Amino acid sequence: MYKIGTLNKISPVGLARLTDDYTITENVQEANSIILRSYNMHDMEFSPDLLAIGRAGAGVNNIPLDKCAQQGIVVFNAPGANANAVKELCLSGMFLAARNIPAGLEWAKTLAGTEDVGKAVEKGKGQFAGTEIKGKTLGVIGLGAIGAMVANAAESLGMDVIGYDPFLSIKAALSLSNTIKIVDSPKDLYPQCDYITIHVPANDNTKGMIDAAAFAQMKDGVVFLNFARDKLVNDADLLAAIGSGKVKKYVTDFPNDTVIGKEGVIALPHLGASSAEAEDNCAAMAVDQVMDYLENGNIVNSVNMPACSLGPKKGTRVSVISKADAGVLEKVAEVCDGDVINKVRGEYAYTLGEASGDIDGSAIAGEGVIRVRILK
Incomplete structure (x- = not known):
């Protein structure tokens, strides 16, 4: 059972996509993943149990991306959803600027209680x-x-x-x-x-x-x-x-x-993504990406790790976050008898491997290896 924490109000449409394998917790320190919008995470301490952060939106200025990468936490966003x-x-x-609408609206409010408002409008509208x-x-x-x-x-x-x-x-x-x-x-x-x-x-x-x-x-x-x-x-x-x-x-x-x-x-008061449709789309996208990572190890639309996917899990899968020069690909290939994929982004690498039987994660651990997960 995975535990999902939320910061900010997250669309119920997005959270409804969570399956029975997930439970929502109010204690983010015990969460395996956090879904958020604009909450500032820069001063937060992250639990070792935290595996992923899903930003229900595009911008990630509120998330310490380098710190997350160093701790093996994959950060996702939802590009295009809003x-x-x-x-x-x-x-x-x-249109507001072209037609001088804000000033016109404010002036029109001042006509409340004026005798013959229609006449006042016709007389004063030219200024706008x-x-x-x-x-x-x-x-x-x-x-x-x-x-x-x-x-x-x-x-x-x-x-x-x-x-x-x-x-x-x-x-x-x-x-x-x-x-x-x-x-x-x-x-x-x-x-x-x-x-x-x-x-x-x-x-x-x-x-x-x-x-x-x-x-x-x-x-x-x-x-x-x-x-x-x-x-x-x-x-x-x-x-x-x-x-x-x-x-x-x-x-x-x-x-x-x-x-x-x-x-x-x-x-305007930061209304860009503040539509019911955008909030639903962003939350749904963030939740889907986090679930795919937790269950299958796939990374899509991460802002601090490389894109890497083997599709739905077929057997046992190993997921490894490491430094790019840690030589993890060879180690994963040795313990897997199925598909293996390795991608690099900057100083970090991500490796996925599939096996028909059990995988010994201890054989992969070593210098430069940040997080190893065995998914069954």
């Missing part, structure tokens, strides 16, 4: 006149699951779309409309776009990438949308760009102390 929800909110953000997005140019930085969907949807609404992604996958490329222009550098995208939206992960290479130098290359009056991560934008440079008129509106799903309440900023 893509449609974020796409729809991003499109909403463009906006523009249409049809015929405008949208730049999409990052063409993964979300970026590609935004690009296609914007084009279907009559926008010209320019995309940039140095790591464009074959799957993403095939999903894009063939009339979307792809450029080799952001500097080829910035000057052409009336709207720019960013959809890249937050890491050491992308932190603060939207800075004064980037803003300087953009059109005057550009609308910049950030539904990815707040760390991608240099807030001080952003506010300076708004003040100079370079940026007309900044639409973000990540309010913080620097930008909240500032002129030109439309801040």
Whole structure:
């Protein structure tokens, strides 16, 4: 019986996928796996019993990936499960900015109790006149699951779309409309776009990438949308760009102390994945991946270990997390008479082996071996 702990509220649709071999525990220190959303795990101490963490969403900034790898804990995420929800909110953000909707809503509230509201509306509505997005140019930085969907949807609404992604996958490329222009550098995208939206992960290479130098290359009056991560934008440079008129509106799903309440900023309360459908999809995907790993040793969509799968377990299976140079493949091959697979990601390796009889896990242990599991 595997014990599953939860942090944050997890969709019942996802948890309902757990079979009778699983029980949910309130004590995460006894859990074999933890399912979570945005809970910050960086200060947590992990039990030796913890084998896997399932993030019901895409971003994993709240999980100490290196620490987990060092302790043989596989971390999964759910890429693409919330893509449609974020796409729809991003499109909403463009409309909010284009039509000056937030300011119009606030002004309309002030008319409560006014004599002849209809007349007041007709007299004052001109101050909120906006523009249409049809015929405008949208730049999409990052063409993964979300970026590609935004690009296609914007084009279907009559926008010209320019995309940039140095790591464009074959799957993403095939999903894009063939009339979307792809450029080799952001500097080829910035000057052409009336709207720019960013959809890249937050890491050491992308932190603060939207800075004064980037803003300087953009059109005057550009609308910049950030539904990815707040760390991608240099807030001080952003506010300076708004003040100079370079940026007309900044639409973000990540309010913080620097930008909240500032002129030109439309801040939403991190609603990107907050739809019933997205929460169900993310939880279901996280739960399925964790169960497949616990029961079969298969790793799909891990962010700290290599992808590695032998499909459903046929006999006895050995699962080994090790350092890449530990020489585990040979040891596993010696004790298995079935299929053996070994994959490497950075300094870590993952090895799966199958046997028709029992497997001696002690024969595999040694220097550089982090965790050995025998699955029957």
